[in-house]
Amino acid sequence: MTEPAIHCRDLVRIFSAEGVEVQALQGLNLEVAPGELTALVGASGSGKSTLLSILSGLDVPTAGQASVAGFDLLAMRERDRVGYRRHVVGFVWQQTGRNLIPYLSAAENIALALAVARVPRSRRAARAAELLELLDIGELGARKPQQLSGGQQQRVAIAVALANEPEVLLADEPTGELDEANSALVLEAMRAVNERLGVTVLIVTHDPGVSDHVRRTVQIRDGRTSTETLRRTEVSDDGAERHIAEEFAVLDRVGRLQLPPDYVQALDLKHRVRLSLEPDHAEVRKGDSE
């Protein structure tokens, strides 16, 4: 079996602020295969940014396991972390200002990232042009960020993030400051780089439009992965295409799963529930006898 590009097992991150403990991640499990394009969604405060900070090597988990492209994020020393951020992962942040240097042109921003990635000077201009072309903004290389639309800036940011040829591209709300049309272009660009370069992509987002661009959406609730939606297209005999989306609950390694809150509410489930094993399924029923 190939090793997952992203692997988190029982991941815990506890923040202590003024004597109060916040469990941002409470035993999160996630596997992303190499070359997969996955969206991570969840309510505000569910732990998405915390997870992304850990995966990008900016934050260290309290307990559990986390590895990206075979790099163990708990065991890594500070010096290795710098190398990891420089060579293994690429990031795109929500704020366009955090991604690009305002006084450099799009091509110069990419060339700078190439310099940091130690690409020889003689190859930088051609590589920058290639990346701009890949992102469909080949003609915009000479423009400074403020001369570009938000969507164009984020596409330059993707090119910058790809400069070091990362194995994994991480994006935190890359469409958070964009309108619907620009969001679609940026998500499409993510999909295109995933397909053409084979880079593994994980996008954290609130954007409901993301479902049109990714096959797998993982939902985080209260610091754990709770459900997943997988989409596929079926072509019937008469050639008609049908888009199918199926939602799954996630079962962890020891057999735990989270029931969706609307199920719990609809059946008024509390504290204890009855479980029974049927030939081809399991049943969950209200536990208390009336």
Ligand SMILES: Nc1ncnc2c1ncn2[C@@H]1O[C@H](COP(=O)(O)OP(=O)(O)OP(=O)(O)O)[C@@H](O)[C@H]1O
């Ligand atoms: N540095 C910190 N110190 C204390 N608590 C923190 C810290 N960072 C995050 N938290 C808490 O951890 C929980 C998860 O936060 P996180 O930012 O990961 O959520 P999120 O899903 O990314 O939310 P949003 O969608 O609003 O960005 C929240 O309760 C948050 O208040």
